[in-house]
Amino acid sequence: FPTFKFDVADEQRTQAIAQNLADAVKKASPQGVVIHLEGDLGAGKTTFSRYFIQTLGHSGAVKSPTYTLVEPYELDEVNVYHFDLYRLADPEELEFMGIRDYFGTNTVCLVEWPERGGALLATADITITIKLEENIRCFTLTAEGEVGAGILTVAFA
Ligand code: ADP
Numbered sequence: 001f002p003t004f005k006f007d008v009a010d011e012q013r014t015q016a017i018a019q020n021l022a023d024a025v026k027k028a029s030p031q032g033v034v035i036h037l038e039g040d041l042g043a044g045k046t047t048f049s050r051y052f053i054q055t056l057g058h059s060g061a062v063k064s065p066t067y068t069l070v071e072p073y074e075l076d077e078v079n080v081y082h083f084d085l086y087r088l089a090d091p092e093e094l095e096f097m098g099i100r101d102y103f104g105t106n107t108v109c110l111v112e113w114p115e116r117g118g119a120l121l122a123t124a125d126i127t128i129t130i131k132l133e134e135n136i137r138c139f140t141l142t143a144e145g146e147v148g149a150g151i152l153t154v155a156f157a
């Protein structure tokens with residue numbers, strides 16, 4: 001499956017990548033799409049998510065779901081669920097949240113800190129890893145299957 005890498009020097013570049021990906025995801029729906037976002041605190045996961053969610057049609061603010069674990073965006077054409085599992089104490093909490101109901105057709109799930117979600121978390125179609133070095137953010141977008149491969153190819157090939 002394909003991988004794309006970008007060196008990102010400013011927020012405009014993050015925005016451009018997020019917009020390309022969101023436009024490709026739009027074309028892929030009503031299939032459900034799961035995107036995992038990996039990277040340290042401050043890497044730029046929420047910033048990426050903000051531009052992505054706005055491209056899908058949300059016009060207001062996008063706040064970090066650090067304390068709520070998930071922020072829902074019920075948009076015209078798609079439901080977006082933005083997770084931040086950093087503060088998840090136990091993967092079982094996802095069971096109580098009804099995690100399975102979030103992953104379905106016509107939904108896009110963005111998950112920050114997916115490594116804290118354990119086995120209940122849906123596997124990714126696309127994994128994005130952001131590495132901050134000096135002032136450059138290295139984005140690696142990896143397709144984890146056919147669905148992700150199709151989206152990344154439309155977005156970046
Ligand atoms: P994370 O969600 O990974 O913890 P954030 O998205 O909250 O990180 O970003 C942390 C800080 O880095 C914010 O102040 C944000 O404005 C800044 N930032 C994020 N992406 C970029 C970028 N591409 N260029 C410059 N600054 C950025």
Ligand code: MG
Pocket residue numbers: 045046047064084112
């Ligand atoms: Mg964040």
